[in-house]
Amino acid sequence: MPGNSKRRGATRKPGTKKGAVVGSGGQKPKGLKGKGPTPKAENRPGHPAQRRAAAAAARAERRRPAGETPELVAGRNPVVECLRAGVPATALYVALGIDIDDRVEESVRRAGDRGVSVLEVQRGELDRITGGAVHQGLALQVPPYSYAHPDDLLREAEESGEPPLLVALDGVTDPRNLGAVVRSAAAFGAHGVVVPQRRSAGITAVAWRTSAGTAAKLxxxxATNLTRTLRDWAGHGLMIVGxxxxxxxxxxELNLATGPLVVVIGSEGRGLSRLVRETCDATVSIPMAPWVESLNASVAGGVVLAEVARRRRVAGRV
Incomplete structure (x- = not known):
């Protein structure tokens, strides 16, 4: 019988038998930890299907018409923050050979859970598609935002069963301010936000991240012409307050807060434009300490929307 032979070398010396080692050997089957479902071939770094998917994505990006090019968020912190906030994404680019940290692992995991393609590319290629930005080996592709029509906002507000509350931005060019206003509008019960087509920030990845994902729900x-849109809304019974x-x-003194209302927030520097100011039924200022000149556009909008929500709650209890 093997192991019982008296031949030299056929038996193990006493005290040399190995015990359980790291791995599956010597462990109970129920104690083993699974690694989860196997990712799709196109999501596995280094897999031929993944390389084909990366090449196809690069070709599609080069063929995309002007004005429809998706935006790339570069950097480990911005990418993981976008994925945490639920920002829509179509691809996560990971540079080959980068140092893996918690942010990279979380980004890849969140992208895989949401079905976002994880594409492993050469660092030089990532430098090219990010325009030389500091990407730290990580970039997230965000598709162009799909805007609603101002008429759709008005219709949804009127069908909500509550007095319509809409927010308009007049020349706000900082996407962080736009994202913060969208977040405040969602928090205080507004039915939608409208921005002008020209000289205004749009829903970029920065705005998505600042809105903490509320841009997906509000x-x-x-508007092609903001003044015309405001006049149209006024014709439907909404009061315009700037x-x-x-x-x-x-x-x-804002007693108009409990009725159908549009709150117009001006730009960071010059405030409301002349035509928009003339379109407003009333203008309102925020009481402040005399030595404070002004508030950030998004902060001012949040203060006014919070007061409107408070007055509506009080009116609802009367």
């Missing part, structure tokens, strides 16, 4: 419309430092009333 419709944002784009934020202005030299306003006709204080926020404390």
């Amino acid at each position: 419709p944002v419309a784009m 934020l202005d430092a030299d306003a006709s009333m204080s926020l404390d």
Whole structure:
């Protein structure tokens, strides 16, 4: 019988028998930890299907018409923040040979859970598609935002069963301000946000991230002519109130808050444009300490929307 032979070398010396080692050997089957379902071939770094998918994505990007090119978010922190916020994405680019940290692992895991293609590319290729940005070996492709029509915002607001509350931005060019306004609008019960087509920030990846994903739930419309849109909404019974430092009333006097309302927020520097100001039924200012000149556009919008929501809650309890 093997192991019982008296031949030299046929038996193990006492005390040399190995015990359980790291791995599956010597462990109970129920104690083994699975690694989860096997990712699709196109999501597995280094797999031929993944390389084909990366090449196809690069070809599609080169053929895409001008104005429809998706945006790339570069950098480990911005990418993982976008994925945490639920920003829509079509591809996650990972450079070959990078140092893996928690942010990279989380980004790849979240992308895989959402069905986003994980494409492993050469660092030089990632440098090219990000325009030389500091990407730290990670970039997220975000598709162009699909804007609603201003008429759709008005219809949905009227069908909500509540007094319509809409927000309009007049020349706000910082996407972080836009994202913050969208977040405040969603938090305080607004039915939608409208931005002008020209001289205004759009829903970019930066705005998506600042909105903390609320841009996926609150419709944002784009108006070809903001003044015409505001006049059209006024014709449907909505009162147009603009934020202005030299306003006709204080926020404390905003009795219009409980009715159908449009809150117009001006740009970071010059405030409301002349035509938009003339279109407003009233302008309102925020009471502040005399030594404070002004508030950031998104902060001012959040303050006014919070007051509107408060007045509506009080009116609902009367």
